Each structure stands twice: as C-alpha cells, then as structure tokens.
Amino acid sequence: MRLRLPNISGLLKLLALSALVSCLPSQRRQLTDFQLSALIDSHPPLPALSPNYYTKTTTASSRSAQSSSGASNGQNNNNPAALLTPILIPRTPGSENATIVRNHFTTHFDALSNWTAVTDAFTATVPEYGGVMGMLNFTNLIFRLTPPGSDDMPSRYLTLVAHYDSKISPFGFIGATDSAAPCAILMYLAETLTPYILARWKADISAAADDTGLQIIFMDGEEALVEWSDKDSLYGARHLAELWEAERRPSQFGRLSVLQDIDLFVLLDLLGADSPSVPCFFEITSWACRDIAETEATARNAGLAKTKGRKPFVQSDNVMQNVFIDDDHMPFLTRGTPVVHVIPIPFPTVWHTMDDDGAHLSSDAVHDWAVIVTGWVAGYLGLGDFIA
Ligand SMILES: [Zn+2]
Secondary structure, eight states, X not given: OEEEOOOHHHHHXXXXXXXXXXXXXOOOOOOOHHHHHHHHHHSOOTTTTOXXXXXXXXXXXXXXXXXXXXXXXXXXXXXXXXXXXXXXXXXXXXXXXXXXHHHHHHHHHHHSTTEEEEEEEEEXXXXXXXXXXXXXXXXXXXXEEOOTTOSSSOOOEEEEEEEOOOOSSSTTOOOIIIIIHHHHHHHHHHHHHHHHHXXXXXXXHXXXXXXXXXXXXXXXXXXXXXXXXXXXXXXXXXXXXHHHHHSBOOGGGSOSBGGGGEEEEEEEOSOSSXXXXXXXXXXXXXXXXXXXXXXXXXXXXXXXXXXXXXXXXEEEEEEOTTOEEESTTXXXXXXXXXXXXXXXXSOOTTXXXXXXXXXXXXXXXXHHHHHHHHHHHHXXXXXXXXXX
C-alpha cells in the first residue's frame, strides 16, 4: 500500500466517494465481557498464531476426523495446526510458494463445515522485472459461509480481506505484517466462529435466510512489482472489483451487481507489529470502527489482552479523513462499497524491509488483534447468545 499526502483533488475525491456510499445503520451488537471471554477461552489464538509455532502439515482428512471426534471445529486445541508459520515464506504472485500458501488456506477452509470456495484466477500485464515481462498469473481466493435458505435472495456478506502476496524486492522479503499475520488472523477467526454461526442458523432456519453471511478474501497482487502506480499495484483487488461489478443482479434483488452483496468491506493490513495505532478513516463507516474499538475495550477489561498497559490499538476518537492510503479497498471504495480500513498510522517501522519477518512480529499484538477482530465479528453477526 502507499500513503499519500492529502491534496485538494484527493480530498474532493474522498468527499465524492462518501456521497456514493450508502448510509449504513449501526448494528450496535457487541459481545459482553463474559461472552468474549468464553469465546476466546474456547479457542485461544496462541499457539496457532505464534510466528514460532510449527506443526507437521495436517491434511484436510485428518482434521475432518478430529472434527467429527468432537474437537473444536476441525482443531485439536491441545495441538492446533500452525496457521501463521506456513505463510511466513516469500510468496510473490505466480510463484510456487504462492500456490503452497493458497493450498494452506484451502486445506484450512475445507476442514471447516459448510464453507464454499471461489477462485478468481487471471492473467495481467505487468512491467518488466527480473527477467519476467509481459504477463503474470494472479489468483484471489474467496471463502464464503452462506446462510441456509437464501436461494431466492442472494445473501449479503460481511467481507474480511487481507492480501497474501509478498513484495518481489528486497529478495527474500517475507512480509509478516504485510500481510501474513492478517491472513492467519482471518483463518483463526473463521475456525473459531464457524460453529457459533452454524448454531445460530440452525436455531432459526427461517430467520437465517435474512442473516448476513461471512466472506473472506485472500487477495493476490497487492504489492507493486516495480514501482507503485495505478497500473502496477492492487492487481487482485482491481480485477475482483471489476468482475463483481460486471456481474449484474436481476432488478428484483434491489442490487445492481454482486459487488453490492458486500455488507461491509473490512481490510486488515500491516498488523502484528508492536504498539500499533489504527485510526478510523471514513466518516460513513466510523460506527463500525468505533464498534471495533469498543470490542478492544471489552477485551482489555476482561483481561484477555496480552499487550497490557499500552494505549488502545484502535483510536476511534477522530476520523482521519485527510489521510489517503492506496490499498486493496480502493477499487471497491471507488465503486461505492462501504469500507473499514484496519491499518496502523504510522506504518510499522519494519514496513517494506527485510525486518518484516517472523522474528520481528509481536506475538502478543497478533494475539490481541485476533481477539479484537474475532470478537467484533461475533458481535456483528449476532452470535452472543450462542456463545455463553
Ligand atoms: Zn506492502
């Protein structure tokens, strides 16, 4: 992503975008201290999200067997599969390692109940670099948990997004905060919440059809290959936003395109470094940003945070409308999708350096982000009564 200084045209563009985005009612659903504690106790984020935790590759079939034997949702809590460490490898677009990381995601979601996968694979023109020129293959992976009985009316989805590609230079760059840790946090979130979401839908099948589903996007090609520009960056996000905008919905659905199935687009980026400070960026979705801050406060009050005694990660007092960041949300925002951008300002000190690796991640910060985001999504989806 790129941080740009605000200018008049950028500010005017943002104002125009705010007008495009339809006003959203606040869900205002939050887990209580007790519910959040029960949720996290039932499924602790560590060690699966530790950058130092390795397990043997666990096959989808063996994890399904664990699931049917009563372990929580495909995972044995005494020996959970490593979620983060398999992503801590260079994973440039089109590389073998990118395939390995996608397989890691697919194996994980295959082992969870009821998730469906959609692949958006495409070839794009790229600038010449390191002997590669012309065209390169990219693959976005989308996983969905869809409410039952929603065949007549397509579901809307709370959509959580992180990019999995890593920068081509410097050679060997890992991108632990950028964005391996956010990807692993989304894997953890899906694993933790699936049984509660399914329990909610099972409890009232007829009401479930109107519920919001959960959609997780692992985006490819966020990074520039040579130098950041409108054409050399955000390859995956630009392709997916265009694709979904072109996929029209019949008029009776009241939505123009598949793009409008997105209830809220929540982009996680550059998370996992010590002492982050994440502002709210958009007035129109500041209610959601404040809800995330409220979940953080609940987590800290309940003693669930490992980064004790520090200022909160999410600073929701002010909306930072005058900061302009190019990131995977932009192709969606410019098409009217409501966005929450969870990214620290300033960026982590390791940003785009070789130090953005597992050794420089804060396990405690990764843990706390997992608690905050998972707890907030549980509230958003109305899971409180099904947790405790
Ligand atoms: Zn980056």
